[in-house]
Amino acid sequence: MAQTTPEPGVHSPGAPAAPAPVRRPRFHRAWSVAAVTFVTIVGAAAFASLPGLLIEPLHEEFDWSRGTIGFAVSVNLALYGLTAPFAAALMDRFGIRRVVAVALTVIAAGSLATVWMTAAWQLVLFWGVLVGLGSGSMALAFAATVTNRWFVARRGLVTGVLTAAGASGQLVFLPLLSWLVEDHGWRPAAVTVALSALAVVPFVWLLLRDHPADVGLAPYGAAGVVPKPAPVPGAARRAVTALASAARTGPFWLLAGTFAICGASTNGLVKTHFVPAAHDHGMPITAAASLLAVIGVFDVVGTVASGWFTDRFEARRLLAVYYALRGVSLLFLPMLLAPSVQPPMVFFIVFYGLDWVATVPPTIALCREHYGEDSAIVFGWVLASHQVGAAVVAFAGGVARDLFGSYDVVWYASGALCAAAALMSLVIRRRPAALAPAL
Structure with a gap:
């Protein structure tokens, strides 16, 4: 009996069903999700703008060292930093929207509570613990999770844009907060931080979606729809398991070490101590805060460009260049501080701003290359080292200022550490494609 070939588009009985056509909208919703994520990080960035502005007012009002x-x-x-890897695992368990909405609420509560504090331990509890926990859940692991789920193509570019969102928030809030602190005191500034965090919650809840499969889409650049994975129980256990697995590999320790130096030379040093250091040299607080805001402008340019470079060049070499240039700039900074803003200081601000968090896209790319599906959680642990490095220098910088009457020794030490980070970056080996974990 002759066999007939079914006509195209006609399903023959007993034959496997043809795959469902992939929905490919002209404008992919992944870009809308990325936009909401950007706005969320911008709105939450106000809390990161305030610590450097609080040092002098709190010292004067409460006589705290x-x-x-x-x-x-x-x-x-x-x-x-330490919350970030657990937050990434919690996002797998409970969804991005719930975790981020709760985190923003905790940030608002902690910032608002500082208005009524009367003792140093309350500052540690409200600003240190509550805002620290909330901000950790809003850390770069959030951007990494969104990028990994919604994008296959353009991951480096999207990572750069979302990383730059924090700098954009700094740009928006620093001039406003410095004006509030200078003219109205630090309490209105703390209330502004709380309100800005709460204002973003509706955007997160109404517009953000956890997976492309929730709306029947394939990730941007993917060939087909990726089924939504079942909720992953045991978020804390998974975060610790991912750490234990990554800790047995050399790249993890090199990435963690370089990122610790990154945190020490940015959040711990410049973001926390630049304003009081400039004020020590006679510069008004508003002028110093405006310089930090300008860093935020060029950080956006540098980080987006770094994401573009990461899609095209070897990530470890990019890291080496970024750290080397940052170290050189920090060594020159003590000679540039003055009562007024001079052209050499403007050059430093532009140069340093381009490098501020340009390290993030290649670091995330290396985590993705070596650790596959666990890359967001592993990056969370790498980010933890970033924040531990920042924490050490935030504390050490204040102690150095109390002991020596100057921040100079901290600038020089950070410059030397950046040189070490450049060498460490070159030691990270590329993983052969055949051995790389599936994404």
């Missing part, structure tokens, strides 16, 4: 205030900031920075 700069080391004491720096300790509260260091607790905030350390918890920011």
Whole structure:
């Protein structure tokens, strides 16, 4: 009996069903999710703009030492980092929307509570612990999770844009917060941080979606729809298991070490101590805060460009260049501080701003290359080292200022550490494609 070939598009009985056509909209919703994530990080970035502005007002009002205030900031920075890997696992278990909405609420509560504090331990509890825990859940692991789920193509670019969102928030809030602190005191600034965090919650809840499969889409650049995975129980266990597995590999320790130096030379040093250091040289607080805001402008450019470079060049070599350039700039900074803003300081701000968090896209790319599906959680642990490094220098910088009357020794030490980070980056080996874990 002759066999007939079914006509195209006609399903023959007993034959496997043809795959469902992939829905390919002209404008992919992944870009809308990325936009909501960007706005969320911008809105939450106000809390990161305030610590450097609080050191002098709190010292004057409560007579707390700069080391004491720096300790509260260091607790905030350390918890920011240590919470991140657990937050990434919690996002797998409960969804991005729930985790981020709760985190923003905790940030608002902690910032608002500082208005009524009367003792240093309350600063540590409210700003250090509560804001630290909330901000840790809003850390870069959030951006990494969104990028990994919604994008296959353009991951480096999207990572750069979302990383730059924090700098954009700094740009938006620093001039406003410095004006509030200078003219109205630090309490209105703390209330502004709380309100900005709460204002973002509706956007997260109404517009953010956990997976492309929730709306019947394939990730941007993927060939087909990726089924939504079942909720992963045991978030804490998974975070610890991912750490234990990654800790047996050399790249993890090199990435963690370089990122610790990254945190020490940015959040711990410049973001926390640049304003009081400039004020020591006679520069008004508003002028110093405006310089930090300008860093935020060029950080956006540098980080987006770094994401573009990461899609095209070897990540470890990019890291080496970024750390080397940062170290050189920090060595020159003590000679540039003055009562007014001079052209050499403007050049430093532009140069340093381009490098501020340009390290993030290649670091995430290396985590993805070596650790596959666990890369967001592993990056969370790498980010924890970033914040531990930042916490150490936030505290040490305040102590150094109390002991020596100057921040100079901290600038020079951070420059030397950046040189070490550049060498460590070159030691990271590329993983052969055949051995790389499936994404």
